[in-house]
Amino acid sequence: MRKFFPVEELARDQRFEQITMRQAQADPRTVLNAESRNKTNRLTPDRADASDRARGLMHGIFVGEIQALEGAGRTCWDFETGTEAPFALKLDMARQAWDEARHVEISVKLSDWMGTEIGQFAENTVLFEAACSNDPVLRLAGVNRALEGLAIDVFTTMKEFGDLAGDPFLEFCEDWMLADEVTHVKMGSDWLRRITENDAERRKKALEFQQVVDKLFSFGGTRSDSKESPIGLARRFRELAGFTDTEVEDIAEMSLKALEERKAFAAAALAGDTTADPA
Amino acid sequence: MTVTVTPEEFRFVHFDAAQTARIADDVARLTGIDRPVQVEIDETTPLSRVRIDLGDTIVLHVESGAFEDTKRPRHQSETATAASLARCLLKARDRLEGGFGEAPTDDDLTLQQAAAWDTYCAGRMARLGLTVNQQRFRYNFRNRFGFTDQVDTRFERVWAADALTWGELQSLTSGESMVVDAP
Ligand SMILES: [Fe+2]
Ligand SMILES: [Fe+2]
Numbered sequence: 001m002r003k004f005f006p007v008e009e010l011a012r013d014q015r016f017e018q019i020t021m022r023q024a025q026a027d028p029r030t031v032l033n034a035e036s037r038n039k040t041n042r043l044t045p046d047r048a049d050a051s052d053r054a055r056g057l058m059h060g061i062f063v064g065e066i067q068a069l070e071g072a073g074r075t076c077w078d079f080e081t082g083t084e085a086p087f088a089l090k091l092d093m094a095r096q097a098w099d100e101a102r103h104v105e106i107s108v109k110l111s112d113w114m115g116t117e118i119g120q121f122a123e124n125t126v127l128f129e130a131a132c133s134n135d136p137v138l139r140l141a142g143v144n145r146a147l148e149g150l151a152i153d154v155f156t157t158m159k160e161f162g163d164l165a166g167d168p169f170l171e172f173c174e175d176w177m178l179a180d181e182v183t184h185v186k187m188g189s190d191w192l193r194r195i196t197e198n199d200a201e202r203r204k205k206a207l208e209f210q211q212v213v214d215k216l217f218s219f220g221g222t223r224s225d226s227k228e229s230p231i232g233l234a235r236r237f238r239e240l241a242g243f244t245d246t247e248v249e250d251i252a253e254m255s256l257k258a259l260e261e262r263k264a265f266a267a268a269a270l271a272g273d274t275t276a277d278p279a
Numbered sequence: 280m281t282v283t284v285t286p287e288e289f290r291f292v293h294f295d296a297a298q299t300a301r302i303a304d305d306v307a308r309l310t311g312i313d314r315p316v317q318v319e320i321d322e323t324t325p326l327s328r329v330r331i332d333l334g335d336t337i338v339l340h341v342e343s344g345a346f347e348d349t350k351r352p353r354h355q356s357e358t359a360t361a362a363s364l365a366r367c368l369l370k371a372r373d374r375l376e377g378g379f380g381e382a383p384t385d386d387d388l389t390l391q392q393a394a395a396w397d398t399y400c401a402g403r404m405a406r407l408g409l410t411v412n413q414q415r416f417r418y419n420f421r422n423r424f425g426f427t428d429q430v431d432t433r434f435e436r437v438w439a440a441d442a443l444t445w446g447e448l449q450s451l452t453s454g455e456s457m458v459v460d461a462p
Pocket of ligand 1: 065099177181
């Protein structure tokens with residue numbers, strides 16, 4: 001079986017449409033006139049478009065779960081046990097793959113419950129792209145710490161939404177998946193520390209990679225403490241997952257800064273800068 | 280009947296004004312609209328709200344998300360365009376035909392009233408042969424009225440209904456649930 005599987009060849013049927021991160025984020029409409037239109041972009045049930053927005057976010061979770069399963073599975077296979085990755089790390093990745101497979105099934109059922117078809121929304125493949133590094137520590141930093149850290153923020157927002165809306169299944173399922181994600185992020189934090197204990201250079205590279213991935217999402221203004229972002233920063237769960245206070249503050253600061261950069265980008269697009277067009 | 284669409288050219292989305300006019304024409308015939316329709320698209324927002332102005336001409340102010348293909352962001356979906364237009368034109372017809380005189384203006388509808396009216400429109404759209412995901416509307420209805428069997432029964436009644444007045448729509452959906460005010 002081949003090692004290091006390219007993102008373009010992920011197995012998907014004709015229901016799925018995949019888009020790149022650049023396409024997903026180069027949409028100037030998402031922040032144009034945002035201040036004058038809305039007091040908040042946060043996903044809450046009192047929005048007129050609440051259920052449709054929740055459906056879209058749920059589909060994003062669903063495809064993220066598929067890619068998380070694929071990424072954790074690849075990490076079990078792509079590296080030599082012992083020389084390239086410790087057996088216990090692979091065991092953690094196998095456990096994660098098991099969790100993610102369950103999350104995929106839960107997400108399919110939730111999507112069905114919410115009236116969404118599989119593949120109804122574009123699939124952003126960024127999670128698997130972060131799982132294509134040839135260093136397992138970078139994968140753990142980019143996927144487990146950055147993207148699953150984002151998953152903690154997303155699940156917390158969705159759980160609160162389900163709770164406020166009185167949806168018994170959504171709130172319950174998100175809570176269970178959130179518990180698993182905290183474990184996955186903690187695996188990333190623990191293995192990053194253990195493997196790079198005597199290799200400062202490798203740790204630095206991994207943390208830089210994590211920051212790049214974190215910033216990708218923050219750039220879209222998707223997640224930050226600001227109410228202009230649909231998803232909040234789940235500080236408490238991040239602490240439980242092994243983030244230090246300084247790391248959480250750094251992400252918060254970077255997210256807000258990135259939201260401002262994004263607004264400037266949108267303003268440039270409105271002024272007629274065609275480089276903003278992803279087509 | 281005339282249909283006009285603005286703008287003719289788009290900068291932020293890949294929409295087609297001529298195709299939109301053709302779909303609007305088809306949908307207006309299907310929903311029994313007897314007067315000119317003007318569709319004004321706001322391409323600067325991905326949101327999907329639509330505002331309806333009723334007069335000798337029906338003017339629909341549409342945010343671009345209402346016509347968008349969710350699989351291909353910024354591209355137009357024929358199905359979504361037809362569904363959004365049909366929903367608005369059925370509401371316009373309800374108001375124009377009478378029986379909806381006591382209905383609040385669109386801006387003053389509560390979230391529950393809006394969900395009930397959307398459900399009433401979607402049921403009729405399905406029977407007109409348009410593509411509608413019933414579960415999506417059921418989920419929205421449950422979000423507004425509660426996740427209970429009684430609410431589901433009321434949803435089925437509204438979905439199956441035709442030729443309702445505003446008062447009849449209200450009594451079909453009324454229950455003990457708290458009214459959720461629009462933000
Ligand atoms: Fe997961
Ligand atoms: Fe995970």
